[in-house]
Amino acid sequence: MVDVAIIGASGYTGGELIRFLLNHPEVEITDITSRKYDNIPLHKVHPNLRDTGLKFSNKKLNDINADIIFTATPHGASMKIVPELLDTGAKVIDLSGDYRFNDYNIYEKWYGFKHTGKIDAVYGLPEIHRKEIKKAKLVANPGCFTTGSILSAFPLSKAKMLNRCIFDSKSGVSGSGIKPTESSHYPNIGDNINPYKVTSHRHMPEIQQELGLFSDVKVSFTPHLVPVIRGILTTNHSFLKDEYNDIGSEEIRDIYLKQYKDEPFVKIMDEGEMPRLSSVRGSNYIHIGCFEIDETGRLVIVSAIDNLVKGASGQAIHNMNLLCGFDETEGLEAYGMHP
Amino acid sequence: MVDVAIIGASGYTGGELIRFLLNHPEVEITDITSRKYDNIPLHKVHPNLRDTGLKFSNKKLNDINADIIFTATPHGASMKIVPELLDTGAKVIDLSGDYRFNDYNIYEKWYGFKHTGKIDAVYGLPEIHRKEIKKAKLVANPGCFTTGSILSAFPLSKAKMLNRCIFDSKSGVSGSGIKPTESSHYPNIGDNINPYKVTSHRHMPEIQQELGLFSDVKVSFTPHLVPVIRGILTTNHSFLKDEYNDIGSEEIRDIYLKQYKDEPFVKIMDEGEMPRLSSVRGSNYIHIGCFEIDETGRLVIVSAIDNLVKGASGQAIHNMNLLCGFDETEGLEAYGMHP
């Protein structure tokens, strides 16, 4: 039995961590912290999680006694607590952007913060970094958009076939968090499609970093808020290097099938099938499909994830399973909820 | 040409007033005020209303020189400005709750304010108070829920046939206003139904007042927020007095047809038709239908309105047309937008 704590448990990713961990046979939740909801029962914030006996606390960091600590804290806040948490001897899985960049200059440029808690971390995308994750002390859990984008392009970058990718992503509103804002206001979102940070979203350099590990790919990224609660569908408009002008749809699919054949959470669609948000809703799966090529040489690959699960908390638990040597799918067996 | 000003024009009802008035052939908009957006062009707040030449101003009340003034100000704010606005010689149509009650004690009980600007006003529901409205100086524009509820029951109350009504209303989120809150947060509203103020909503005593003008009716009211931008559908579960035990559906419909036969904005559904929000979306119409009676004697009447139009700004313009002696439908000819 492994003791687990969640710092900043009152947001949506905190709620999802708890939802999965409560049914995980190998862990016990010892602490869920929140400054705002100190001493308040869990279900007052996450109304789906009733009769768990859990309460939020405002414990001091060094009073937390856990084997694994999830930090579901805002960007800029994690860096201030992760070093101290690591000092307790725990392994830490950070869900913020603070430890995702190999080059801290990129972080500081895109996040606008000075980074004050630099520590070596492993980028927690198991499909690329499984080996390093198993041995890590600090895992930087990937962003939601980045997970869907990277995995839609990784096999082709690894094969050094890619020239350029344009990721046109459509995200559910839960990605903006639990706090009401203009961009979560129902009359602004319902029956609407809202592009935002069209050329300036922080997930762009993160995608660039990971695809750039294998080959030089030009990365463009544009997110849209859509009238959906959960889920990110990414339409990846890709261009291959000139030497692959004659490649066909089936050969592309084969590359994906091969790359992901042992991955428990990656599913490659059959020909004629399309990923859809409902197929992965609530689950840790990513569906990847389409692989069509048009007359101009544009290759289209589509991926679908639940932004709060494979895009955040589910992937964090996958990382925990790797850190602890559990079966990778432990606690994450739920199928998507269609319809 | 009549000069019109709108106080508090940056909210949804302000935006809708302007949308209709811009195409009204008999009026000119002279002022739209907003403290927050002083000197900002209209379309920065209402992005649908471009190239109108209008800007928000923060004019002093006595600098406003208009024939008709709409006060689209919050409850409790209207009472502080309406007396002064009337002193300019203008007629005022107030969209807040401040002047809707014949008995100010009821206002003070349900709104929790001391009323500091008491003045005689006419309740601006043309289907009941047309004559008085035409001669009024101050019109209190009805609430959104109340319009849909009262008109669904008025013919039966007038006929002294009603014993009890239970209004189960389903409202779009625009009714909560332009400011983001917990109850307009997309993840709370999407795919959800949220009952609220189940037995304590302020529109209950307003319904009671108007139905009570004709006979003694027990009024219950429960609103729900539904994943809809605009519109209120009210399911009116009614019970008639015992002597009407044998009445049939068609006789009920006939009473409605007769009562509303000259009303330009009330449409009674044919047998087998049901009011729906899309039929009235964006328009000043109210659709009323159903009239079914079940084995237990419950009579069901359903009404549908656009909460921002017939439930607010459209009705306010209808009132203006009455005040100014214009054709009642002037500027309000738009049909509902289905689908």
Added chain:
Amino acid sequence: MVDVAIIGASGYTGGELIRFLLNHPEVEITDITSRKYDNIPLHKVHPNLRDTGLKFSNKKLNDINADIIFTATPHGASMKIVPELLDTGAKVIDLSGDYRFNDYNIYEKWYGFKHTGKIDAVYGLPEIHRKEIKKAKLVANPGCFTTGSILSAFPLSKAKMLNRCIFDSKSGVSGSGIKPTESSHYPNIGDNINPYKVTSHRHMPEIQQELGLFSDVKVSFTPHLVPVIRGILTTNHSFLKDEYNDIGSEEIRDIYLKQYKDEPFVKIMDEGEMPRLSSVRGSNYIHIGCFEIDETGRLVIVSAIDNLVKGASGQAIHNMNLLCGFDETEGLEAYGMHP
């Protein structure tokens, strides 16, 4: 290990049965049948359920060799196969309306069919009929609306306190099934609220039967389609017998807490909390709350369920657990998916 078959597995309730059963530790799915999709892999119809190895078949009834058979067949179709299935020695849980009525005349009146396969069945609402279900051969799984309505009123009917209930239910569109129709057409449903069968829905006599087991209650029922995929929220407007005029909200809540204290899937809301669809989405829980009483003596109780789970397939598995002597919550541990 118990062998399980599902007849008519290509609809939504079939999909949900499989989703839960695949992760149920005590059962093995031996057959999923569909005439239309004979020999087609499961995920072609239920795209969330991939790599299960399951295929639809069009097996003859007497070739089905299972301990438990779920019939997820249409009303009128179940009666034609259930007798034969029982003859195989299996226990049957029927999800249609065919076996829900103690009095077959009521069935024939409301469903418009002659019943040609009459057999003794137990009404499968564990909170009322747990004991009988355990010993049953044939369980008639309740309707979706009926589950949410009955459980919102059962404690008061049992206490013989109720005079009348008006159930105003708001249902997600998945309740209409997997086949596209006018009433599942997005432009008809989105941004709309559609009342239907306002006084003539078949679930009314079912509610009447169950509440009538304990006392004489007048039952009215009106369903509405709302722009939601899953979930039924029921606003139960109740009137108590005259002798309970002075009862308070807390006493009512206490009656519910007592009645349901050992029920694994019924959760009674705290004061100030309201059931919401997202709290139970994808789970077998029913949330019941509100208990407010207005000035006219109307008591409001609100319940929320997932129509496909507690309202259909989850409850069917709960019944299977009872039939098989498993832990009642086996396979049904999933929490609701909020947001």
Added chain:
Amino acid sequence: MVDVAIIGASGYTGGELIRFLLNHPEVEITDITSRKYDNIPLHKVHPNLRDTGLKFSNKKLNDINADIIFTATPHGASMKIVPELLDTGAKVIDLSGDYRFNDYNIYEKWYGFKHTGKIDAVYGLPEIHRKEIKKAKLVANPGCFTTGSILSAFPLSKAKMLNRCIFDSKSGVSGSGIKPTESSHYPNIGDNINPYKVTSHRHMPEIQQELGLFSDVKVSFTPHLVPVIRGILTTNHSFLKDEYNDIGSEEIRDIYLKQYKDEPFVKIMDEGEMPRLSSVRGSNYIHIGCFEIDETGRLVIVSAIDNLVKGASGQAIHNMNLLCGFDETEGLEAYGMHP
């Protein structure tokens, strides 16, 4: 007064034509035809259009006596009636795809029909073909996706600056028509994003034809169904020719401002503003904005239209106004309906 007939008036574009024409001061609707709804009053199909006195008829083509005839008939059906309608002396505006292609071979390739009614037509996009439209006998009204795509790229193609455009379009479900199908089924669409015909949509060659009038542009097009009733938002990912590597966002916007400065229905967003569906909902406006360029040289332009208005019926009426010499905005003055 101009007499107007609508052939095939029972679909969504038929309904929208009637909605606008009823309030158009210069026209009278003489016939609305429908085989299916012969002799049925208008509001039985379009429930928003009540008390108009209009009924569907199944008149023979040569009994139709109108100055302007709109054919809102399916692809492949228009070609069978347009020649005969022109013979009556009327001018025809066809809303199908049958007359949109200068080269009938392209039509036959993409639509899979043999064209049996070839006649010279003008492509009815006023912003490009205003002069020819005014003199036309037959106007081919553009497709919905094509309108939003072409107008987002036309100024740059005209300036011969474009190398490639990737149009990633997000469309409301009303674009699929009034008939229920798998792809309008609420549980498939709600909370989902559905890419379709990712590299094979018929609107691609139409975009290609129009942009190709001015310069050689590589065109890629991918549509998505989104949980929205009305509206198409197009994210146009563009690449300029190499010589424009140093161009800035403002210069691009200036090109659009100049091109469209006299266009009554094209609005160019200010810097920092983004087109949104609600801004144009129900109106004939197109909003175009964004103009951001990312590090890789990708230029992003975003357009928003109402697919049923600027994307179909509104544009058809604009074409009628041009044909008849009316003011271009006559009958189309409605602002978008935000929220």
